Amino acid sequence: MTTSGDPAEPESQAAAPAAADSVPTPRVFVRNRRTISWIWLVPLVVALVGLSLVINRWIHIGPIITISFQSAEGIQVGQTTVRYRDVVVGTVDDIKVSPDHSRALVQVRLKRDAASYVARKGTRFWVVRPRLELTGVSGLNTLLSGAYIGVDISRTKEGGAAGSRTYRFTGLEKPPEIASDKPGTRYTLTAPDLGSLELGSPVYYRRIQVGRVVDYGLSPDGKEVDIQVFVDAPNDKYVTDDSRFWNISGIQMSLGADGVAVSTGSIASIISGGVEFASADESDTTPAKANTVFHLKLTRQTAMAEPDGVPIPVNFEFRDSVRGLKVGAPVLFHGLEIGNVMNVDLEYNPKIKRFYVLVRADLYPMRFGKIYRELVAENAHSGNAGHSLLGPLVTHGLRAQLRTGNLLTGQQYVALAFFPNAPAAHFDETQKPAMIPTVPGDLDRLQEQLGSVLTKLDSIPYAGISHDLRATLRALTNTLAGLRGVGPETETTLRAVRQSLDRADALLGSRSTGGNLAQTLRELQQAAESLRALADNLRANPSALLRGHPADRLPGR
Template sequence: MPEIAPAPGKTSPPAGSRRRFSWIWLVPIIAAVGGLLLVLRVWMEAGPQATISFQTAEGLESGKTQVRYKEVNVGIVQRVALNPDRTGVVATVRLNKEAAGLLQEGTVFWVVRPRLTLSGVSGLSTLFSGAYIGLDPAGHNAKDIPEKATKFSFVGLEVPPEVTQDRPGKRFTLKAHDLGSLDIGSPVYYRRISVGQVVGYRLDSSGKGVDIQVFVDAPNDAYVNEGTRFWNASGVDFSVDSRGLEVRSQSLLSVIVGGVAFDTIETRLHAAAKPNASFPIYSSETAARAQPDGLPLRIRMRFDQSVRGLSVGAPIDAFGAPVGQVDSIGLELDRTTNQFYALVGATLYPERLGAKTFEEIREFSGSSLEHPSGKLMAAMIERGLRAQLRIGNLLTGQLYVAMAVFPDADPATFKMEEAPFIPTVPNNLDQLQLQLNSILTKLDRIPFDGLGAEVGNLLQGTSRLVKRLDTQLAPEASAMLRQAGKSLAVVGGMLSPDAGLPVNTATLLQELARTARSLRELADYLQTHPGSLLRGRAPDTVPARAPSR
């Protein structure tokens, strides 16, 4: 067969250069597409990524440490590294897609490890499963938690929160002078039942007090209202009064770890307290149940005697009721006498006498604590109101200030000012000391030397008199006694039974008895025959002779 020549200008391909597409290439293409789809699916199903800062990486491992919420695994730690300034670590975690909404403002993270606290032992399960990161979102229910992540950088807690944010109840802030024996986990009591706990504390903005965070579980948080008062229930409260020794304590746990108690003191109805409301905390139940302080009234007192035993905070009683306390104690120099005296500053709370009494006082005096006129105080001082130091404890010698009326007190003037002076009187011991000093002064004025000489002369004269009595009067007295003995002997002889005087006396008595009997018979006869006084005695009748037989 003849060969066909190629067309001019074209060259024919070499033999075997044409190849068809091989189906074997579909396998890697399908694998690549499947892998790409798988990666795309994993990327689409992957949850958000977040960073958490901790002080240490103890218990954290990349690819192993889990992130849990309510003991459910919701993520895993992907990377652990030092932060840029090398003061801590940053853990990169990835959460599941369905848990993305947990990354929000207010969510807290912490590392769960075995811990021993006042509230008990926690994290024991990590001894076998290893540490994990706990999570607590800010929302209290599912409606409060968004569907997507809104925050991706967090600072982890080094200590787990005592109360989760979704726990039903309310938080309150207690204002205290110091923390005392309270600590995180200390119980909160209502009528001796534990209804909450202390969850945190910090210094206030001024640095002069402590803000204590407490949490009261529902439904007991409804008992906290505007009239509720909190007090420190730590330890044991001892009191000695007319009823004897009284010991009060909330529980054995509060003695060991401290505690807080509360109750509604006022009887009127109050609205329930709002979350994060602030309350002052009192030092004891007695202080909490006392009358409200109200507006203060500053006073000053001058004492010219020793104030040893009086301390800042000592109570001030008015007619037996506590109405204030001592704020300061200082010394001042009196230029007129060049002697020091004690200047005591104090605060009075008239409202402690009761709201009704306080209103009557204001109505009577025509003044208020904001604009006091001093009319009532001046009238009371004119009637003898004075301040006096008294012993409150015989064992310790502790003093307190008593406001009482002394009708015999020296007159004093009163001037109302920002911190008026209240006149004072010495206490009983000082008065007794003054009286003893006065007696000793009078005794010093007695001339004991002259009295001693006079007493010596008196004793000498007495000695001479005794000697004279012994030499002159004694013999005469002996003779007189002997003569008196003889006279008594004669009288005794005359009165003896054999003497004539007793015999004659007996005969005389017999005759007197016969005479008295005759007079009695005469009186009987005259009573029977009264006419005999005129006619005489009738002749005696002859008795009749009996007839003979």
């Protein structure tokens, strides 16, 4: 047997016919083959798996966003997740400190399908952790699962994600009070101070909660507090341009003619404060626009009162003590509040070299009623109706006076009243603020009167009066002693008088004596008439007493 490559192959081919009758010899062809070991499949499989992982990661993961927080408390790399509606949309990839070392920068790897609606302007992030506040408890589910980052997405009216793409955000330190996609309307309330209101304080309409306080802060000029409230739909339709808001925080007490009135809200409003609103004009059903500004009043009474219009600033100069007069004290006219004290300052007059107290107040002329509206119509061109109202009143004796409103607390108020005997005063209608003259308070007058009385009492000679009083008492004592000795004699005298009266009574009771007595009385009456005639004659002719009665003249002589 030879191979196909043997040089003796021609000889075997030549001898083939001779061996035709012998057994045929098989022909075998050998080919050289190169085989691959199965071990080389392992890296191939690993490469394919790695490629699939890379492709899968490239398909499913999204971009990295950076969220700035004041602190990274509770956040862990690779464990803390980012959730929207409790669905994981990303994971914390890294945590580092900001370049100025003031904040913590949390880098979050978003999922690719979530990046389109999360990484946009207007999206809000906050750390969800257990919180205990006056308005309630939140985040208890994180006690076991750990903290996570919550997401609130700003949406358009059509429901799509609002805002352009961005990858840097500033996180909130507290969860937002209202979600961006929650239906409702936001309004602004202005107040002198925040009072007892807090984030989440309820907003009521007819004692039913319809919203909450979502934000607050100082106004741009720093003189007021701007409070943002959110009223849920569809209850926001009850907020109109004529709506009035007032504070119902805590327990309100008032003392009136009917006694003590106590008003309380719900337990939530007592603990965390609250706001209530109503419409003065029930016929107005047009809802107010978003971000409409309303004034927050202290009580329902002041909120539902008629509009006061633009106040008139006035000044008062008081020479007496203003202890007990506080900012906000009322200015009363005939017992009705027409203004409030805005400021109390100590001033100095260099001309007379004396100090005085300058009280600034705001008067609300609309509270004067019809007369002010008529003056407004007459002075429409000048806009000086308020000063035109005060001028004639001052001329007729209108003055300001400090009076005590509460004897227990000593609080004072400013009363406007007419004093006909007050000294004349000039009122300048062009001066702003207007200066209203004042008179001393009742307390000062009482002190002056008491001082005068004490001065008179001090001038009384008590020593001389005491000496005379002692002498009088001694004389009275002697007189009483003498009366004790006269007592028995007086009793004897009274007995004799009684006997005499009894005899006279018996004498007058007899008939003979009675007749004689009547005749005697007639004679006495005649004698009296004669004496009266004599007296008249002497009055007419006094010389008759010396010359006698003249003789009658004969007729014809």
